[in-house]
Amino acid sequence: MTYVSIENEVTQLLEGDNIKIQLSVPQLVEKVLARKEGTLSATGAVCALTGKYTGRSPEDKFIVNEPSVAGKIDWGRVNKPISEEVFASLYSKVLQYLKERSEVFVFKGFAGADRKYRLPIQVINEYAWHNLFAHQLFIRPDEEELAGHEAGFTVISAPGFKANPEVDGTASETFIIVSFEKRVVLIGGTEYAGEMKKSIFSVMNYLLPESSILSMHCSANVGREGDVALFFGLSGTGKTTLSADNNRRLIGDDEHGWSANGVFNIEGGCYAKCINLSKEKEPQIFDAIRFGSVLENVVLDQNSREPDYDDSSLTENTRAAYPIQAIENIVEPSVAGHPNAIIFLTADAFGVLPPIAKLTKEQAMYHFLSGYTSKLAGTERGITSPQATFSTCFGSPFLPLPATRYAEMLGEKIDEYGARVYLVNTGWTGGEYGVGSRMKLAYTRAMVQAALEGELNAVETVKDEIFGLDIPLHVPGVPDEVLQPVKTWPDAEAYRKKAQELAAQFRENFQKFTGLAAEIEEKGGPVA
DSSP, X not given: OOHHHHHHHHHHHHXXXXXXXXXXXXXXXXHXXXXXXXXXXXXXXXXXXXXXXXXXXXXXXXXXXXXXXXXXXXXXXXXXXXXXXXXHHHHHHHHHHHHTSSOEEEEEEEEOSSTTTOEEEEEEESSHHHXXXXXXXXXXXXXXXXXXXXXXXXXXXXXXXXXXXXXHOOSSSOEEEEETTTTEEXXXXXXXXXXXXXXXXXXXXXHHHHTTOEEEEOEEEEOTTSOEXXXXXXXXXXXXXXXXXXXXXXXXXXXXXXXXXXXXXXXXXXXXEOTTOOTTTOHXXXXXXXXXXXXXXXXXXXXXOOEETTOOSSOSOOEEEEEGGGSSSBOSSSEEOOEEEEEEEEOOTTSXXXXXXXXXXXXXXXXXXXXXXXXXXXXXXXOOSOEEEEOGGGOGGGOOSXXXXXXXXXXXXXXXXXXXXXXXXXXXXSSSTTTSEXXXXXXXXXXXXXXXXXXXXXXXXXXXXXXXXXXXXXXXXXXXXXSOHHHHSSOHHHXXXXXXXXXXXXXXXXXXXXXXXXXXXXXXXXXX
């Protein structure tokens, strides 16, 4: 089937009597309850279950191998190609499937808070609760914007349509397929709502660099003097905790672009993990989960309907989706100036990286490409001791272009705007996991505050002998002896041995990169 006829099918679909366009939050909540797609929590949030898929399905994600993108995509395990013919056939089947549903829900909005660079999107959903999710996670238009809205990209999500791999050419019943020429994301066979969010992020990770904008998987906030900070970090590094600061306003918690104008949030909402959530530890997230929010796979008490955030019987990956306006102390619109400070967070369970270090541009590019943290024993089946884990640019599953493209852009931005870059280790000190202790949060907060306020700009440093990092000798509020890992270990030689083990793993991981990688490693990687 040709693409012209497919476009006609989309037009016909949106003109059907079963199409519900731009329903309000209360209307969508009513639909969710009437259709028995979910229940209300005691706080008024919609609670939905996603069945057997409680997280993303990376093995089922594809990019259509089209002429205009074939030479640009970094094809491999993350970006797997699928033919135009397979996509066209599945697309037609899904659209026909949706035509036969009694109701289909459409949200029109934007990705990108900077009006100059935003992408108009529409999300077509089989489920009302998925449309509510899209309404809360993406940027919502006002009446004038809605009247002139023309989608530049369309997400079509039909969880009830399951592919037949032998017939449809997929890996399983589930599929997440991006067509850049058709500007469509096609999702089927999975009820996990996060696929919609991350698919648009992947799209923006392709489109934004084409306009010389660095797309980033990070949180961002701004101080009272207009100073902007970016926080990169994988799960467990403290990104959410450290970027939530009562003295700074939140720009966004997960996805951003860095243009010639400054930093802007890609999203209009937050998608927070809520396993073990408590009002004491994370009051902003806890209080944001109210009417209109969406809870995924959170267990509710049968009588009180109170969420039990400590219950992981369905999954550890319990989630809450809510508009960013549910958080106090935010920037509206979600745009700000150029970053003054960039923080790379790692939780080093080997206890060898310094609690804070100043990075050169080349070291920043190296650690950006590495995206290092540790997995701890017991977090996954088969892991009995700490393991190094690397996620390129702190977001490898969502990068369609070669990783060095993003690192090169980061280096250019650092040069152009003079951002200071720091590596902050929130992991172990005085020994590896099981021997040493976790870095005190109060110390980490003091170090981050000193970095953001410029107190480390001229401070005296010492060069780390293994990783070549510049370690400040003094940080207000932190004992000097904590700052140099080798001095916190009872056995200096044992420290050096463990540090060299980790350095070797950095080098091994870096072998997968090409292009600028050799120069970046030479100037920014471990020195011993």
